[in-house]
Amino acid sequence: MEKKLHRGTLCVQAGWTPKKGEPRVLPIYQSTTFKYETSEQMARLFDLEESGYFYTRLQNPTNDAVAAKIAALEGGVAGMLTSSGQAASFYSVFNICSAGDHVVSASTIYGGTYNLFGVTLPKLGIEVTFVDQDASEEEIARAFRPNTKALFGETISNPGVAVLDIEKFARIAHGHGVPLIVDNTFATPINCRPIEWGADIVTHSTTKYMDGHATSVGGAIVDSGNFDWEAHADKYPGLTRPDASYHGLTYTKNFGKLAYITKATAQLMRDLGSIQSPQNAFLLNLGLETLHLRMPRHCANAQKVAEYLKGNGQVAWVNYCGLKGDKYYDLGQKYLPNGSCGVLSFGLKGGRDVSIRFMDNLKLAAIVTHVADARTSVLHPASHTHRQLTDEQLIEAGVAPDLIRFSVGIEDAEDIIADIEQALSK
């Protein structure tokens, strides 16, 4: 039923549908554990013969209701919450890769993901090749190897706000028999649903717009159910061959389209942890209830700020796909016709030092690590989030040394622009 509803209705209503006498509002199941009447009942849960709750490290009803809402918004078959966006990115790949495997990823991705892929995954024996997402299909295809298991990209990259050609990436991935994983954090399903363009798995840092109020770190993974793991059974033995840790059960055989999320829950969460706390899931759900109202306001404000910056003589450059003439304007019109997000990036004439001084003079816009919440905020990635990257890696990640990441909130645009104006005049 939920699939037929519009996005705004899903934001408000999906996930939690109380029965007679149950709380109207999603309750916080603040319990590590769940009671059964017989030992046999619980044993069946441990064998995955029945679905049900037994320990919050694996599953919790509050979390599941919120994950179901996000899955409905993205148009997927199943979803799960994770303790952070980083955990979501890690699990999305680790669920189908092990030592000896290889992943191809766009290079213009979030700095944390870039480190995860470039430094930490290789320690586990998983190699990642970074590609220029704007390169031709032939060039990107050259990065693939026989042991490649996934292609990864961000709908709108953080912080460079590059727009991914999702259909192109899906064609390349499927041409090589691997799924496309898309991090949809900045666009949110309000502005883009990557699954409709061919993505197989969608990840989120729910910390950003979904929570929307900068209260709770969290992540989510949604599976479209569209990728045919059995058609590439040799590549994905974790899904298509018996799992020794569950008495030889095979995820694709036992769970069909739910195989990927069931494995991530039953195996990765069981062994590695990283569940979102039910408290945070509750707050995330409150945020989701207004996501469809907040996103258009973020976009309208950001458009005004981008146009103001573009017309200001002290500004060297502005990246925002809503600006005519922007490198990603056409891709933005295709994939994000109702707006992209509230984040834009720009540089000031005079370079890095001038950019830093400008930021220090802002009053309304706060210098914070966080991005994409109700309050306007600002960050200098080369000094902060991307500090560990070399100049060469910064360029590869689409982060110019003078790049200011400006996250436009949902205040009144006039006040945000006035703040920028006074800081520029100093």
Ligand SMILES: *Cc1c(COP(=O)(O)O)cnc(C)c1O
């Ligand atoms: C913030 C962010 C992440 C990481 O999420 P956390 O919740 O901070 O762990 C991943 N991808 C993108 C695009 C992000 O902006």
